[in-house]
Amino acid sequence: MIGNLNHVAIAVPDLEAAIATYRDTLGANVGAPQDEPDHGVTVVFITLPNTKIELLYPLGENSPITGFLAKNPSGGIHHICYEVDDIEAARDKMLASGARVLGDIKTGAHGKPVLFLHPKDFTGTLVELEQI
Ligand code: CO
Numbered sequence: 001m002i003g004n005l006n007h008v009a010i011a012v013p014d015l016e017a018a019i020a021t022y023r024d025t026l027g028a029n030v031g032a033p034q035d036e037p038d039h040g041v042t043v044v045f046i047t048l049p050n051t052k053i054e055l056l057y058p059l060g061e062n063s064p065i066t067g068f069l070a071k072n073p074s075g076g077i078h079h080i081c082y083e084v085d086d087i088e089a090a091r092d093k094m095l096a097s098g099a100r101v102l103g104d105i106k107t108g109a110h111g112k113p114v115l116f117l118h119p120k121d122f123t124g125t126l127v128e129l130e131q132i
Contacts, residue, residue: 001090002082006130007052011065012075015042015057022046022053033057036109040064043109054109079116079126087113087131 012018015033023030031045040063046053056078058066068078084090087105094101100118108114108130117127 001093002084002129003132004083005051006081006083006128006132007054008080009054009056009078009128010075011056011068011072011078013069013073015044015055018055018057018075019044022055028053034109035059039109041109077125079128081114081128081130083132084129085131087115087129090129090131091115 010018019030019033022028029047031047033042033044035042037059040058040060042057042059044055044057046055056065058069065078069075091101091105094115094117099121102116102118105113105115108128110130113131115129117129119126
């Protein structure tokens with residue numbers, strides 16, 4: 001069911017330092033920071049030849065990644081995102097298989113429908129599905 005790896009999201013405690021690491025040390029194509037108030041994050045998109053990296057930095061008081069950074073003060077991989085053709089069919093398949101779906105289908109940072117799956121059902125990794 002899942003297709004390409006769309007992105008790996010990394011939560012970072014210092015956005016400028018993370019940008020410098022990817023842009024200057026690793027020589028990657030790093031975009032400008034974008035505030036996503038609906039998601040409580042500032043996002044930086046890094047475009048690689050075969051996928052993307054997204055740096056996530058907390059925005060506002062109720063950011064969903066504040067707790068993650070409290071547990072992982074150096075930052076770390078927050079979630080991975082796989083592409084699917086049909087997000088509703090994917091949700092129904094996950095529910096039928098007994099996997100925990102977190103919340104409802106939402107519009108993600110790329111303006112496409114996304115869904116999050118519980119890490120405990122997916123080898124300890126928060127999984128995002130994005131309809132492409
Ligand atoms: Co994502």
